[in-house]
Amino acid sequence: MDKVTRLASEKGVVIFSKSSCCLCYAVNILFQELGVHPMVYEIDQDPEGKEMEKALMRMGCNAPVPAVFISGQLVGSTNEVMSLHLSGNLIPLLKPYQPFS
């Protein structure tokens, strides 16, 4: 879906979320801890939310939210983010988006 792809490329780190989803909140917290400020898009507040949900599922997400995109590429859901982080492969992806420290 164009809208999803477009939004996903709008910023370095994009999280598609739902306002009632606490797991999405947890993923956002993780990124904040790593010094990144993702763009969080609440699809339940978008009139086209249902289509976006379907599009995300089609792209390969088990659960529509949270869906994490880094540099416009789909990284996955909570599972994938956690696996990447524990294997030390998440931070390298975030390097360009971490403010110089």
Place this chain on the structure above:
Amino acid sequence: MNSPSTQYVTPRRLGIYEPIHQMSTWVENFKSNGNPNTSAPIIVESEDTSHGSQGPFCKYEQEASKPFDKIQRRLAQNREAARKSRLRKKAYVQQLETSRLKLVQLEQELDRARQQGLYVGSGVEGVHMGFSGTVNSAFEMEYGHWLEEQSRQICELRNALQAHIGDVELRILVDAGMSHYFELFRMKTTAAKADVFYVMSGMWKTPAERFFFWIGGFRPSELLKVLVPQLEPLTEQQLIDVCNLRQSCQQAEDALSQGMDKLQQTLAETVAAGQLAEVGYNPRTGTAMDKLEALVSFVSQADHLRQETLQQMSRILTTRQAARGLLALGEYFLRLRALSSLWANRPREPT
């Protein structure tokens, strides 16, 4: 023992409080002598004649050669011991009575609940109703088998490490150990889908293990803290990798913990607002039932974190180190369970 002299026995409470062994000593002596010793009449001056069970014979005849005070002291101690014993017995019987009443009450409650078709809490084999109850008791049985297999594997690992077997065979044991943990996570997923509160309660674990509980199981960062000292010496690179893993683990845990806090908070809000289920549904916050569904995903994520931590450690360590690590981990949990037993069986003062 013959006593040639007359003995005066000062008044004491004799009779029913006399210890048995003094009786038997007297009886033995009586038999061996043939006749009671009549050459030394014993004068018993007793002011207290209410103890009717006092026999016509006096045991002090036998003890006449022993110091008088010692006898009295021993008698007093025996009386005291007997008194305490009676008190303990009384307390024990009272406890039994209370427990019996409680049991009857519980059985009645159980019957009532069964009749209403409600799910009755887990932990007792074969006393379940309802879907959740059945699944939980199945899980507990499976978990029991899992623990047995775990013990067996720990022993195998211990023997293998002591016997210094080769890396190839050791690898097989390590892989088996890892798979065994992954099997537990699979079991937990099934159980959580049926009854997430049950898995989160940790009632299927022992009390000491429960003390360390975090979202349905052990805390991965704690695991690392316990393991790493047992794995030394580690290479430079290993130390760096382990340090990074610990940090990522901690960050992931923090994120999930904060998510759980948020879940608790929003659940409280929906309950306070009366939005339990579809009635009065507020699409922005969702219903309380939705929140509970979310709990399942949190438990799932926590288990995933545990699995990833184990896998990463396996990647960082050599086969031998991984074997030692698995052994250390298994023994740690074994000790926690032993601690629970020790605590449950600790001696308690009678009330």
